Amino acid sequence: MDRFRFTLLAVCLVLLYLGQADLRLFFANTQPLEIPITELDPSQPPQEWMEITGGVLDLAEAISTSGTLEVDALLVPLVADPQQSSFHILVETHDQAMVDTFTTYYFNLDTYKEQQEFREQNQDKFLIERPVVGMMQGSLVASSNQERLRELAEEGGLHLEGEVLFLSEGKEPPRIRGFLFVALALLGLWKFAAMTKKSTSASTPS
Structure with missing residues (x-):
């Protein structure tokens, strides 16, 4: 007993x-905090649930989080300027349109020429300007997951510099x-x- x-x-x-x-x-x-990407400090986010505006999702630099041909989610850099070479904000997204474009570009086209032609014909699908609403968390589990995502990003060739903010798009408190x-x-x-x-x-x- x-x-x-x-x-x-x-x-x-x-x-x-x-x-x-x-x-x-x-x-x-209680509500997502709307904040322009140019005012967001990745090392000191104002709250966990945010709507980041003024940014561009760079699908050309995205990597799959699954590591297999079955793509379920992507880790996509969110940047203020598409020309920047290092990244401070990475968005984990399940957006089906982005997943489909990524899958076609990397897995369904056989030659570099085909990839270039596809990218030229779909420029708006590779540089996507829209607000991103999602959650970041500071729990031990979330911190462990963020470390895994950082390792995955670096293995995928993304140039990460300093503090990196990982945002799960669509996630809410x-x-x-x-x-x-x-x-x-x-x-x-x-x-x-x-x-x-x-x-x-x-x-x-x-």
């Missing part, structure tokens, strides 16, 4: 920790999960307290 009680306590504390982290993230990011975790944790702690009280009463001599 004691083992079960303390296992329950441990689970509740973990849920409470995860829940408060989600709630902090949610209340600090959790809205329900934090409240659910905290509610479950409090319910479990109430159960733990009731079991402890019962155990104490049972062991007290009359």
Whole structure:
């Protein structure tokens, strides 16, 4: 019985920790912060959920995150000037149109000439000017994932310089999960307290 009680306590504390982290993230990011790319410091982003405006997604420099012919997501540099040679913002995107263009360009064309002709005919698909809305996070899991993405980018030949901001396009702060975790944790702690009280009463001599 004691083992079960303390296992329950441990689970509740973990849920409470995860829940408060989600709630902090949610209340600090109730809306995406709109910020021009020229005003964004990758080393000190103002919040986790952002809408970056004025940037260009450089698909020609993108790499696949899967490492296989089955492309599911891309890591695409977001730049203020398409001529810049180093990158500070990388966007992880599942945009199907971009995935299709990337797949055609790198895997479905046999010669360099075909690639050049395809790129000339689809310039607007390789330099995409649009706002990017997405999330970055500072948790240990997210930090580990960012390190993996950085290694992947460098292995893919991207020239990264200084601090690099990784943004997951389309991702939003959790809205329900934090409240659910905290509610479950409090319910479990109430159960733990009731079991402890019962155990104490049972062991007290009359």
